[in-house]
Amino acid sequence: MSDGLRVDHVVHAFGDRVALDGVTCQVPSGRLTGLLGPNGAGKTTLMRILLGVLTADGGEVWLDGRRLADVHDRRAWGYMPQERGLYPSMKAGAQLVHFGRLHGLSREQATRRARDLLGELELGDRWDERTDRLSGGMQQRLQLATALVHGPQVVVLDEPFAGLDPVAVEQLSAMLRRRAEDGCLVVFSSHQLDLVQDLCEDIVMVDHGRTVLAGSVSRLRAASGQRRLRLQLGSAERGWLDAFDGVRVVSDHADDLRLAVPPGVDPLRVLDAARSVGPVLDFGLELPTLSELFLAAASGERVREPVR
Ligand SMILES: Nc1ncnc2c1ncn2[C@@H]1O[C@H](COP(=O)(O)OP(=O)(O)OP(=O)(O)O)[C@@H](O)[C@H]1O
Ligand SMILES: [Mg+2]
Missing domain, CATH: 3.30.70 (Alpha-Beta Plaits)
Known part of the structure; x- marks a missing residue:
């Protein structure tokens, strides 16, 4: 399969600490994929390598059959980093227009897309509100909007669901699924394994910098035989x-x-x-939950579909 992202034996260490130990996985376009794993598993490190903001010590990242070289190959991607980066005193609408302009949209295009997105995220009435006066969950939705405002074909989101209430989680995942159905490649990370098992179709589960489970959520849960x-x-x-x-x-x-x-x-x-x-x-x-499958996989039980 050449469509989508392919991560091939990516290795990265911070000094003596090995964060990624040959992680290999595939992320298809047109489906919503969760990159899961416990705290410290290596998710953020992998996402930063996908984005090219961090250089791997070894291994390769491919998109649609083409090997990615430097950060310029990812310029048009949408990225939501785990450490959020909004301007606190800027108004919500102006903030989105600003990020759209940074990605090369005209003022009119950026304004139109910003209005549509804030509406989709039920923040339409907050256009003129200072960002630091929004609730934590609202700021998070605004941060997500900054990753989507330029209509990217590849969207990488680090912990987009952390701190959101269940209604917001469902709303956000529906929004991401719509992007995936439109043909985008959408990958998000989460350490809350069971929270996401109904949200995404595919998962890549990492532990200690390696892939321990990968494939469709329903097939993995059924394939355990348990x-x-x-x-x-x-x-x-x-x-x-x-x-x-x-x-x-x-x-x-x-x-x-x-x-x-x-x-x-x-x-x-x-x-x-x-x-x-x-x-x-x-x-x-x-069927077993994803965290139960993770525990079984981490303890060496064979319950996985072959890593593609
Ligand atoms: N800048 C850094 N310098 C040194 N070590 C780092 C750095 N960033 C990450 N690490 C280490 O790399 C490992 C993987 O960290 P990473 O942030 O990728 O995990 P994660 O899966 O995103 O965890 P979380 O769920 O807590 O966000 C951890 O052991 C972490 O301490
Ligand atoms: Mg992280």
């Missing part, structure tokens, strides 16, 4: 579990029991066994 049986029980009795080889307790808080059921065990038999000892108030069958 299911989670959630039971809300009226009894604290758990002895009945002993009859099931390989069924593992994921969590057991108050009346809520969460079990990992391996491929060879019928979850309905487990449910029946629970009902035989006491009332089952609620139950559900779920």
Whole structure:
């Protein structure tokens, strides 16, 4: 596949500290891709290398089959850095127009796009508001708008969802999905693995500077072969579990029991066994969450799709 970004064995160290240890992954155009991993995994370092603001010690980055050389190859990209950079005293609308102008838009184009974007982000009534008088989440949306104002084909966003309320998260991800559906390449990072599992189609999960999982979220969750049986029980009795080889307790808080059921065990038999000892108030069958997959992958269990 030549369409999209290809990261090929990228290595980077800060002095003795290896931040990226041969990370390899593919980010297609036309889909929303999450770059996930815990704090310190190397996400920001990788994004800065993608952008060309940091030079890798080794490895290559390709876009649509063409190797990227320097920062000029990425001039038209949209970037939202993790450390935000808005002018506090500038008004929201003027700020967006300014960033649009920096990317070469005429004043009229920049103003039109800024108005459309602020409307899309439900900040239309804040055009004349000083940036430092917006709430934290609003400033974050404005920061996102500065990355999108010039209509970039490649959009790289570092932790765009951090600190946002659930409605804003949903609104922002819908907006990013629309950009992806229009053919853009959109990649964002997040350390909140389970927050994003419903937001993006594809993920690249990194840990200690390496790719540990990559592929479509639904395929990865299904491919593990594991299911989670959630039971809300009226009894604290758990002895009945002993009859099931390989069924593992994921969590057991108050009346809520969460079990990992391996491929060879019928979850309905487990449910029946629970009902035989006491009332089952609620139950559900779920796929493992991304953080559960991450924990399994980080501990060396093989649950991954081949890294493309
Ligand atoms: N400028 C720097 N100088 C020295 N070490 C750095 C620098 N930037 C990052 N590192 C180190 O590189 C590793 C990866 O950091 P990075 O910021 O890429 O992680 P991250 O995945 O973005 O984490 P977070 O979720 O906390 O944002 C960490 O061990 C970090 O301490
Ligand atoms: Mg980071």
